[in-house]
Amino acid sequence: MDLTAYKFIGAGLAMLGMIGAGVGLGILFGNFFQGAMRNPSAAKSQQTNLFIGMALTEALGILAFVIAIMILNG
Amino acid sequence: MADPLHQFQIQKVVELPAFEVAGIPVDLSITNSVLAMMFAVAAVIVFFSLSTARAGIIPGRGQVMAEGLFKLVDDLTESIIGHDGRAFFPFVFTLFLFVLSCNLIGMTTYFTATSQLAVTLTLALLTIGTVIVVGVLRNGLGFFKLFCPSGVPLPILPILIPIEIISFLMRPITLTLRLFGNMVGGHIVMKVFAGFIVSLASLGFLGYLGGFVSLFAVVALTALEFLVAYLQAFVFAVLTCVYLNDVVNLHDH
Numbered sequence: 001m002d003l004t005a006y007k008f009i010g011a012g013l014a015m016l017g018m019i020g021a022g023v024g025l026g027i028l029f030g031n032f033f034q035g036a037m038r039n040p041s042a043a044k045s046q047q048t049n050l051f052i053g054m055a056l057t058e059a060l061g062i063l064a065f066v067i068a069i070m071i072l073n074g
Numbered sequence: 075m076a077d078p079l080h081q082f083q084i085q086k087v088v089e090l091p092a093f094e095v096a097g098i099p100v101d102l103s104i105t106n107s108v109l110a111m112m113f114a115v116a117a118v119i120v121f122f123s124l125s126t127a128r129a130g131i132i133p134g135r136g137q138v139m140a141e142g143l144f145k146l147v148d149d150l151t152e153s154i155i156g157h158d159g160r161a162f163f164p165f166v167f168t169l170f171l172f173v174l175s176c177n178l179i180g181m182t183t184y185f186t187a188t189s190q191l192a193v194t195l196t197l198a199l200l201t202i203g204t205v206i207v208v209g210v211l212r213n214g215l216g217f218f219k220l221f222c223p224s225g226v227p228l229p230i231l232p233i234l235i236p237i238e239i240i241s242f243l244m245r246p247i248t249l250t251l252r253l254f255g256n257m258v259g260g261h262i263v264m265k266v267f268a269g270f271i272v273s274l275a276s277l278g279f280l281g282y283l284g285g286f287v288s289l290f291a292v293v294a295l296t297a298l299e300f301l302v303a304y305l306q307a308f309v310f311a312v313l314t315c316v317y318l319n320d321v322v323n324l325h326d327h
Contacts, residue, residue, distance in 0.1 A: 048150070048153065048154065048312055051305075051308065051309055051312055052309075052312055052313065052316060054309070055252060055309040055312070055313060056248075058252065058256075059248040059251065059252045062251050062252055062254075062255030062256065062259070063248075063251060063255075065255050065258075065259055066251050066254070066255055069258070073079070
């Protein structure tokens with residue numbers, strides 16, 4: 001195999017980091033809705049916190065994506 | 075298949091002569107990224123001047139949109155930063171509108187300026203620079219209490235302070251990469267699925283079926299990308315508020 005093939009394999013492996021972000025977002029939104037269904041009146045006020053959590057969780061997945069792009073084009 | 079990264083290439087639209095400032099070559103040519111940002115700013119200015127030109131007690135459609143955006147960010151600064159949030163409203167609102175308008179211009183017409191690391195990094199450094207300047211101006215050297223949360227047992231501090239410093243230094247990086255990654259990722263996915271349509275349709279009957287699936291996928295992804303375009307601008311504004319809140323209300327950190 002030549003270098004390009006290794007690059008593609010490496011980029012694919014780097015994207016495995018997205019698994020964690022996916023699981024994290026699932027837990028985050030699942031728990032938010034669980035709480036929101038139990039107390040709908042409090043849900044609106046926590047929406048900003050939900051987005052902060054989403055942004056922080058998603059950032060880790062995006063890091064994996066950026067690394068994959070860097071491997072592919074570096 | 076066409077290269078899905080081709081859409082992010084910088085091209086010069088208007089060539090300007092390069093000159094040197096203190097031995098450093100400066101090229102102020104207008105590239106497609108710069109042009110897209112100019113469009114974005116112009117769109118915001120035109121939208122807000124038109125929608126507020128004939129502002130009435132009973133708002134029209136444009137006025138409702140403008141007031142909705144205004145109120146969204148106003149509530150954001152008010153609820154996150156608190157009473158002092160008013161002072162930072164123009165900054166947060168400008169950032170929000172610029173990012174939103176850049177994202178939407180990338181989605182609808184021309185070029186996604188926020189898919190360039192240079193643009194998002196500039197926005198993030200601007201934000202974190204504002205946070206540091208505001209923090210030092212308001213608290214003086216007490217700004218460094220940011221890295222030392224109150225009520226923490228002494229033995230834990232040697233571990234906690236480096237973690238806090240690293241997490242503070244990571245803020246501009248994550249702020250940059252989040253916007254950049256979301257925009258680049260979304261646009262690549264759309265291009266890849268659009269490429270699937272053509273390459274599958276050339277395979278014959280079964281390929282047509284696959285092509286239709288990817289066609290619907292592109293439509294759905296486009297809708298999702300509009301949501302992401304708005305959400306990322308919102309998240310950028312929220313995080314700016316959160317970081318500002320850390321230094322504005324440092325005493326109860």
